[in-house]
Amino acid sequence: MSTIYILWLRQIKRYLRSRSRIIGSLGQPILFLVALGFGFGPIFQKAGQGNYIEFLAPGIIAMSILFTAIFSGVEMIWDRQFGFLKETLVAPVSRLNIMIGRVFGGATAAVFQGIIVLLISFIAGFRINSVLLILFSIIFMILISLLFTALGTAIASMLEDFQGFQLIMSFLVMPLFFLSGALFPLTGLPEAMKIVAAVDPLSYGVDGLRFALTGSSHFGVGIDFVVLILITFLLLVAGSFLFSRIEV
Amino acid sequence: MIKVKNLTKKFGEFTAVDDISFNVEKAEIFGFLGPNGAGKSTTIKMLTTLLHPTSGEIEVNGINPLHHQDKVRESFGIVFQDPSLDEELTAFENMNFHAVLYKVPADVRKTRIEELLNFVELWEKKDEFVKNYSGGMKRRLEIARGFLHHPKIIFLDEPTLGLDPQTRNYMWNYINDLNKKEQTTVFFTTHYMEEADRVADRIAIIDHGKIVASGTPEQLKAQTGKDNLEDAFLELTGRKIREEEASGIDRMRMHSKMWRRRR
Numbered sequence: 001m002s003t004i005y006i007l008w009l010r011q012i013k014r015y016l017r018s019r020s021r022i023i024g025s026l027g028q029p030i031l032f033l034v035a036l037g038f039g040f041g042p043i044f045q046k047a048g049q050g051n052y053i054e055f056l057a058p059g060i061i062a063m064s065i066l067f068t069a070i071f072s073g074v075e076m077i078w079d080r081q082f083g084f085l086k087e088t089l090v091a092p093v094s095r096l097n098i099m100i101g102r103v104f105g106g107a108t109a110a111v112f113q114g115i116i117v118l119l120i121s122f123i124a125g126f127r128i129n130s131v132l133l134i135l136f137s138i139i140f141m142i143l144i145s146l147l148f149t150a151l152g153t154a155i156a157s158m159l160e161d162f163q164g165f166q167l168i169m170s171f172l173v174m175p176l177f178f179l180s181g182a183l184f185p186l187t188g189l190p191e192a193m194k195i196v197a198a199v200d201p202l203s204y205g206v207d208g209l210r211f212a213l214t215g216s217s218h219f220g221v222g223i224d225f226v227v228l229i230l231i232t233f234l235l236l237v238a239g240s241f242l243f244s245r246i247e248v
Numbered sequence: 249m250i251k252v253k254n255l256t257k258k259f260g261e262f263t264a265v266d267d268i269s270f271n272v273e274k275a276e277i278f279g280f281l282g283p284n285g286a287g288k289s290t291t292i293k294m295l296t297t298l299l300h301p302t303s304g305e306i307e308v309n310g311i312n313p314l315h316h317q318d319k320v321r322e323s324f325g326i327v328f329q330d331p332s333l334d335e336e337l338t339a340f341e342n343m344n345f346h347a348v349l350y351k352v353p354a355d356v357r358k359t360r361i362e363e364l365l366n367f368v369e370l371w372e373k374k375d376e377f378v379k380n381y382s383g384g385m386k387r388r389l390e391i392a393r394g395f396l397h398h399p400k401i402i403f404l405d406e407p408t409l410g411l412d413p414q415t416r417n418y419m420w421n422y423i424n425d426l427n428k429k430e431q432t433t434v435f436f437t438t439h440y441m442e443e444a445d446r447v448a449d450r451i452a453i454i455d456h457g458k459i460v461a462s463g464t465p466e467q468l469k470a471q472t473g474k475d476n477l478e479d480a481f482l483e484l485t486g487r488k489i490r491e492e493e494a495s496g497i498d499r500m501r502m503h504s505k506m507w508r509r510r511r
Contacts, residue, residue: 006348014336083332090296091349092322247299 003093004101011072011105015112022113029064029117033057033124036183049185057121058137058210059182065114065144066202070173072106073152077159086248099243103149103236110145111138118213128213137212143228144205147235154239157246175200182206186218201231249274249401249433250295255304257290264290266457267304272450275431277423279438279448281481284490287457288437289329292405295435296326309400325350327394329405329437331386335379339370339389342378343396350397364392367418384410391419398426404436408443420447441478451477455485 015022037053044052079085088098118134128134155168179193180202186194197203208224211217217224250272257265265287272278282288293299295308297317306313309323333342343361352360365371368388378386387410394402402423408416424447426432438444444451445465452462461468461484465477472480 002348002351006345010334010337010341010345013341014334017336079334082335083328083330084334086298086328087332087334087346088349089298090321090324090326091346092318092351093349094318248293 003091003097004104007088007098007101008105008108011102012108014075015072015105015109022116025064025068025113026116026120028067029060030120030124032060032063033121037124053121053125054127054214055185055210056183057118057124057126058213059180059206060121061114061117061137061141062144062180062182062202062206062209063177064117065110065141065205066148066173066177068113069106069110069145069148070152070155070168072109073103073149073154074156074159074165074168075106076102076153076156077162077165080156080248081161085246089246089248095244096240099153099240100236103146103153103239106149106152107142107145110149111141114141114145129215133213137209140205140208140212140224140228143225143232144202144209147201147205147228147232150232150235150239154235154242157239157242176202179203180206181218201228204228249276249309250278250435251305251307252291252295253305255291255294255306256302257287257294257299258302263457265294265301268454268457268459270452270459270462272433272435274433275427277427277434277436277447277449279436279444279451280454281437281441281444281451282454283485286454286485286490288454289405291454292326292403292435292437296324296403297321323399324401324403325394325397325399326403327390327405327407329409331390333378333386333389333393336377338375338377339365339381340374342389343374343393346393346396352397360396364395365389367422368392368415384412387411388415391415395422395426398430398432400431401433401435402426404434406437406439408438408440416443423447441476441481445477453481453484460484 033053033056037056041052044050044055049055076085079088089095091098115138118137159165179196180200181197182202186197186203189197204219204224204227207217207219208221208228211221211224252271253269255265255268256263268287268291280288280291290299294301295306295313297313297320300314308320311320311323313320334345337345340361343365344357347357347361362371365374368391370385370389370392373381373385378389381389391407391411394404394407407419411419420443423434427434436448448465450462450464451468453460453468461471463471468480468484469475469477472483474480474483
């Protein structure tokens with residue numbers, strides 16, 4: 001327990017101390033909310049789909065969580081390059097606990113980021129029916145955060161340096177986001193797109209979050225929940241296996 | 249305490265450690281010497297579960313590190329040759345992190361951290377971020393951290409590199425003390441032959457991945473007919489300067505090159 005706690009604490013401290021990173025990572029969601037939200041708003045309305053900001057905000061929250069979570073996981077490459085990873089790897093504690101502590105810490109930071117973006121979306125005109133819905137949505141924020149921090153950590157366990165990072169951004173993180181239904185409704189899509197969206201775990205995160213905040217859902221909130229839990233569990237198992245095999 | 253038999257490690261074509269065998273007894277201070285790139289750090293990494301050997305057998309504290317990694321990790325402490333601090337944390341936080349991971353009891357944690365940070369004269373700067381430390385200060389912090397818990401075996405990979413004589417002297421006194429009082433086994437590498445001569449009970453000299461000589465410092469001097477260990481060392485390993493430069497930065501570069509080559 002103390003191992004998990006101290007690694008969690010370290011991730012939190014590092015996150016809170018990197019103010020520029022926190023502020024920097026808010027730029028993108030704000031831009032998306034404003035540019036897409038107000039830009040596509042009128043068309044969305046004309047197509048009879050209602051208020052676009054209301055549709056978009058959960059997707060943008062999920063996006064910022066995705067980016068923060070993946071980055072928190074991949075941050076481990078820094079630890080490898082600065083040598084700190086060795087310090088944790090020779091410690092007389094199980095690597096599973098080290099990995100879990102890291103993932104919890106990174107996920108906490110990602111949830112925090114998600115809440116900030118939620119608050120910002122209120123400024124952009126997003127409205128919810130009850131303040132209690134925020135608590136409901138946090139459950140999904142936690143699940144999305146855990147899933148993608150675990151994914152980031154698993155990836156970082158296999159990478160030596162940041163050379164592969166661009167590859168991950170272009171071929172994993174960006175597709176995960178753009179194909180998830182964060183920006184557009186999944187109904188009425190071409191069959192191929194539907195399949196892609198259905199295998200993208202973020203689709204279920206966005207959908208669950210959208211249900212929690214606005215009450216509309218594509219897959220059904222129960223399915224969202226179960227899928228997210230299952231994939232998170234699988235990624236934690238895979239991640240801890242890869243993590244236990246790290247050599248420095 | 250440490251048994252190594254026919255240990256070999258290859259990185260692709262390159263054989264870093266070539267079929268070495270040696271034993272270290274309990275409570276012994278064992279010096280592992282060799283020129284740069286001879287295979288010292290690679291051997292330590294294999295003994296401390298950070299690398300898998302290509303072939304051969306290892307036993308640390310009676311445990312095989314290949315099969316019982318977590319168990320063997322409980323029995324040793326290590327001071328690495330290259331940096332292993334979290335630069336975004338303060339010195340105190342680095343120490344505390346280590347103390348928690350190594351299960352130093354909560355009631356002695358604070359006093360021991362204070363005692364050790366005082367010993368390396370960093371207590372006054374304990375709340376500063378490590379990234380603002382100079383190279384020498386970081387090194388001192390790593391030493392202090394290595395002694396925070398009292399393991400059965402302690403690995404010191406060039407611990408005194410970049411330390412001033414005062415700190416170096418203090419450090420060896422501390423180690424000697426630990427060795428006498430708690431029967432700690434010490435496995436260390438160094439480039440200072442005079443230091444090895446003074447503190448080591450027994451020495452093994454490794455070159456090009458092979459052990460070329462071993463014994464007490466006296467035996468090595470007698471074997472080569474020299475009157476100090478430095479000359480004996482040069483006699484055994486030759487005078488040719490190795491490719492790998494002695495500076496820390498070069499060593500890190502070399503290290504990262506090795507990483508890339510390996511995968």
